[in-house]
Amino acid sequence: MKPTKMRNKMIYQATYKTRSKQLGSALSKDLQKKYGKRSVRVVEGDNVTILRGEFKGVDGKVSEISTEKNSVAIEGVKKEKTKGDKFDVYIHTSNLVATSLNTDDKWRIAKLEGKDPRKQPKETPKKEESVKEEPKETKVVEKVEKKEDES
Numbered sequence: 001m002k003p004t005k006m007r008n009k010m011i012y013q014a015t016y017k018t019r020s021k022q023l024g025s026a027l028s029k030d031l032q033k034k035y036g037k038r039s040v041r042v043v044e045g046d047n048v049t050i051l052r053g054e055f056k057g058v059d060g061k062v063s064e065i066s067t068e069k070n071s072v073a074i075e076g077v078k079k080e081k082t083k084g085d086k087f088d089v090y091i092h093t094s095n096l097v098a099t100s101l102n103t104d105d106k107w108r109i110a111k112l113e114g115k116d117p118r119k120q121p122k123e124t125p126k127k128e129e130s131v132k133e134e135p136k137e138t139k140v141v142e143k144v145e146k147k148e149d150e151s
Contacts, residue, residue: 031100040098042065047098053091058076
């Protein structure tokens with residue numbers, strides 16, 4: 001296959017699975033030491049720092065991910081239109097470095113640490129104990145007392 005066709009297939013005609021894999025970002029130095037990996041797929045809730053472009057040096061939390069644009073929107077990174085409306089600026093993940101990760105997904109963290117996520121102990125969700133309200137006995141007691149006073 002010609003290199004131009006291959007390149008177009010990987011960039012413009014990529015499947016959703018391939019595009020999702022391309023949304024990786026570099027890890028900060030301390031996270032690299034912790035997990036032993038250089039990059040990670042960016043998910044909503046990760047804190048990132050912008051390395052390139054107009055918003056260089058800005059820290060923020062990932063608020064939205066666009067696989068169509070191969071980029072992410074970050075809280076606090078907005079541009080203003082001439083009429084005054086503000087809109088999100090999408091930044092390519094290669095121009096970001098992840099400073100802290102969203103740890104809600106146990107599967108993701110197990111994969112990062114190099115463990116087999118299928119063999120991790122499952123956490124059972126705790127059932128909420130229903131609190132039963134005590135019946136109000138004061139009203140009943142008052143009625144009994146009133147009846148005794150009348151007789």
